[in-house]
Amino acid sequence: MQRFIAKRALQSLLAIWVMSLIVFTLVRVTGNPLDVMLPLEAGPEDYARVSKHWGLDQPVYVQYAIFLGKAVQGDFGNSWKWHGHSAMGLVWQRLPATLQLAGFALLVSVVIALPVGVLSAVMKGTVWDTVAKVIALLGQSLPAFWLGIVLMWIFAVNLGWFPTSGRGGIQYMILPAITLGWFQVAAIMRLVRSSMLEVLDSEFVKLSRIKGLAEWKVVWKHCLRNAAIAPLTFFAIIAGVLMTGSVVTESVFSWPGTGLLVVDAVRARDFQVVQAVVIVFAGIFILTNLLVDILYAYLDPRIRYQ
Amino acid sequence: MSRRIGDVILEVDDLHTYCFTSYGVVKAVDGVSFSLRQGETLGIVGESGSGKTMTALSLLRLAPRPTARIVKGSIRLGGEELLTKSEREMRAIRGRRISMILQDPQTSLNPVFTIGNQLIEAIKIHHPDGHRSLVRRAIDGLKQVRVAAPERRVADYPHQISGGMKQRVVGAIAISCEPRVLIADEPTTSLDVTIQAQYLRLLREIQQATNLGLIFITHDFGIVAKMCDRVMVMYAGRAVETGSVRDIFNRPSHPYTQALLNSVPSMDDDIARLYSIAGQPPTLWDLPEGCRFAPRCPHADDRCRHEYPRAFSVGEGHTADCWRLEKEWTPRPFSASTG
Numbered sequence: 001m002q003r004f005i006a007k008r009a010l011q012s013l014l015a016i017w018v019m020s021l022i023v024f025t026l027v028r029v030t031g032n033p034l035d036v037m038l039p040l041e042a043g044p045e046d047y048a049r050v051s052k053h054w055g056l057d058q059p060v061y062v063q064y065a066i067f068l069g070k071a072v073q074g075d076f077g078n079s080w081k082w083h084g085h086s087a088m089g090l091v092w093q094r095l096p097a098t099l100q101l102a103g104f105a106l107l108v109s110v111v112i113a114l115p116v117g118v119l120s121a122v123m124k125g126t127v128w129d130t131v132a133k134v135i136a137l138l139g140q141s142l143p144a145f146w147l148g149i150v151l152m153w154i155f156a157v158n159l160g161w162f163p164t165s166g167r168g169g170i171q172y173m174i175l176p177a178i179t180l181g182w183f184q185v186a187a188i189m190r191l192v193r194s195s196m197l198e199v200l201d202s203e204f205v206k207l208s209r210i211k212g213l214a215e216w217k218v219v220w221k222h223c224l225r226n227a228a229i230a231p232l233t234f235f236a237i238i239a240g241v242l243m244t245g246s247v248v249t250e251s252v253f254s255w256p257g258t259g260l261l262v263v264d265a266v267r268a269r270d271f272q273v274v275q276a277v278v279i280v281f282a283g284i285f286i287l288t289n290l291l292v293d294i295l296y297a298y299l300d301p302r303i304r305y306q
Numbered sequence: 307m308s309r310r311i312g313d314v315i316l317e318v319d320d321l322h323t324y325c326f327t328s329y330g331v332v333k334a335v336d337g338v339s340f341s342l343r344q345g346e347t348l349g350i351v352g353e354s355g356s357g358k359t360m361t362a363l364s365l366l367r368l369a370p371r372p373t374a375r376i377v378k379g380s381i382r383l384g385g386e387e388l389l390t391k392s393e394r395e396m397r398a399i400r401g402r403r404i405s406m407i408l409q410d411p412q413t414s415l416n417p418v419f420t421i422g423n424q425l426i427e428a429i430k431i432h433h434p435d436g437h438r439s440l441v442r443r444a445i446d447g448l449k450q451v452r453v454a455a456p457e458r459r460v461a462d463y464p465h466q467i468s469g470g471m472k473q474r475v476v477g478a479i480a481i482s483c484e485p486r487v488l489i490a491d492e493p494t495t496s497l498d499v500t501i502q503a504q505y506l507r508l509l510r511e512i513q514q515a516t517n518l519g520l521i522f523i524t525h526d527f528g529i530v531a532k533m534c535d536r537v538m539v540m541y542a543g544r545a546v547e548t549g550s551v552r553d554i555f556n557r558p559s560h561p562y563t564q565a566l567l568n569s570v571p572s573m574d575d576d577i578a579r580l581y582s583i584a585g586q587p588p589t590l591w592d593l594p595e596g597c598r599f600a601p602r603c604p605h606a607d608d609r610c611r612h613e614y615p616r617a618f619s620v621g622e623g624h625t626a627d628c629w630r631l632e633k634e635w636t637p638r639p640f641s642a643s644t645g
């Protein structure tokens with residue numbers, strides 16, 4: 001188990017390094033940040049001066065070496081847009097809001113999707129199952145920005161039940177969390193349903209019925225744990241979807257998280273901040289994957305004892 | 307201890323279990339009657355798809371829902387009718403009074419729980435008790451099926467033990483609450499010959515020790531000869547011939563039984579002879595009108611093709627459904643045959 005974790009940790013570091021290379025290159029293809037930073041009337045000497053100040057006159061590989069050298073110490077440079085703030089400082093400042101929203105969205109979606117998925121498998125072919133299928137279909141075909149705007153229009157603007165934007169008590173979280181979690185509800189539900197159906201058909205389920213075990217115990221003890229193994233892989237993906245989803249959702253609801261931050265940073269060509277956000281997102285994504293692998297091993301003894 | 311064949315413990319009468327599918331009604335079990343005595347072993351033989359497993363699951367009222375339903379018949383266990391029992395009453399009967407070993411031992415154990423956990427669960431349903439005494443009973447149960455070092459095995463997961471061992475554990479679970487009737491559904495097909503022989507011996511020992519009624523489902527007439535007292539031959543959802551092992555082997559009366567016996571490789575021959583039966587069993591949602599075996603039967607005539615044969619008694623406790631027997635034998639007085 002220790003070796004397994006050590007190996008996975010090493011792979012994770014490698015993945016983050018590759019990620020840094022990609023994001024470093026990508027932000028530089030989007031255009032010259034000085035075009036945004038400097039006023040329109042700025043002349044070539046202004047360009048040269050600011051370029052030198054930020055180290056943008058160096059060859060790209062030197063820039064990358066400097067970036068990497070500082071990044072391993074957690075220093076992603078200073079923001080160009082938000083003067084006086086370090087890029088990492090901004091990310092840390094905004095991250096709790098994003099994690100709060102994503103965590104809440106995940107919680108809500110699991111709490112809804114798991115029982116619905118299990119029940120629609122158990123009651124396969126009934127009205128209940130059909131209703132669940134329709135919800136799943138809607139969930140996977142509605143784009144998040146559209147859903148966000150519609151929810152806001154109905155429940156915040158017209159009915160006035162929830163605030164339209166910003167961060168505050170739980171009432172501020174409901175609409176963004178539904179927007180962010182909706183897709184997950186549908187996906188988790190479908191996965192749970194299909195793996196549940198498979199498990200319900202297995203011989204060990206028949207044996208537990210032959211023993212005289214009550215049906216609810218057959219479902220929730222014998223099936224669920226087996227059925228949870230397959231969808232678990234998906235949780236690693238969900239971590240990614242939630243983070244990319246936060247960009248859209250936070251923009252719609254002006255939720256002051258890293259998603260909103262990165263949108264503003266991209267508009268301002270604030271490389272430093274974009275790089276910091278992407279690396280932190282990648283880090284979170286990889287960490288979630290690692291946790292999922294460990295959870296896997298916990299749920300499935302066949303992996304634990306390899 | 308020696309085996310003693312006692313009173314009738316299980317009586318099945320005119321059992322019909324149908325599967326209601328989108329392509330039609332599959333008559334998986336279509337009028338099967340038999341009885342089982344304590345200490346007796348009844349073999350059920352027949353080709354794949356003839357309804358053996360469905361018959362067995364019906365006895366536990368566990369035919370796969372919602373597709374399969376018992377539509378008609380009677381199942382009496384120790385004189386009590388099972389078909390009118392509530393689901394809760396059935397749960398108290400399953401495992402405790404009638405139990406079953408499934409076809410595939412490799413997948414009969416839940417991969418995410420230890421063997422001890424699954425065995426203890428079975429005992430606890432019918433004998434709630436403190437954890438320590440349950441563990442002790444579980445270990446005793448494993449000893450009974452000859453699992454070595456049972457104290458250590460209880461903490462193992464199914465993937466950590468061999469196929470033969472899994473089979474024993476499944477056996478231990480099935481008999482953990484001392485059922486009076488045990489159904490073994492082709493318990494040895496996935497095992498190699500030596501382990502198979504050991505397992506059969508073990509089943510016999512368990513039967514001798516507890517005097518339970520055993521229903522043994524198999525394809526293999528060799529095993530029938532070794533294990534069983536009586537045999538029921540199934541074809542397309544019907545029991546076409548029933549009799550003592552000796553009668554069935556010496557005087558097979560239904561052409562299907564004769565064909566099956568002919569297809570058994572004989573041990574005495576240098577070259578194993580294997581006649582396979584020509585043709586396919588009928589599809590169960592589109593059965594022929596008359597005798598179900600007629601399309602494959604060498605003796606089929608016009609009447610066979612239009613009228614299902616009655617059951618004829620061809621000897622003491624030996625009956626077969628075939629028109630050819632009409633000339634020589636009188637019909638069984640309480641014929642249960644339908645079209």
Ligand SMILES: Nc1ncnc2c1ncn2[C@@H]1O[C@H](COP(=O)(O)OP(=O)(O)OP(=O)(O)O)[C@@H](O)[C@H]1O
Pocket residue numbers: 325327332334352353354355356357358359360361370373374590
């Ligand atoms: N869930 C189901 N839905 C529809 N038909 C079914 C279902 N389960 C079984 N059947 C049908 O019922 C018939 C009897 O099946 P059963 O499993 O009892 O056969 P069997 O004699 O045990 O065969 P085998 O030797 O292969 O185990 C088969 O023809 C099968 O197609």
Ligand code: SF4
Pocket residue numbers: 560561562597598599600601603604605606607610611615627628629630
């Ligand atoms: S009834 Fe006719 S077709 Fe059926 S087994 Fe007998 S002889 Fe063959």
Ligand SMILES: [Mg+2]
Pocket residue numbers: 358359360409491
């Ligand atoms: Mg079968």
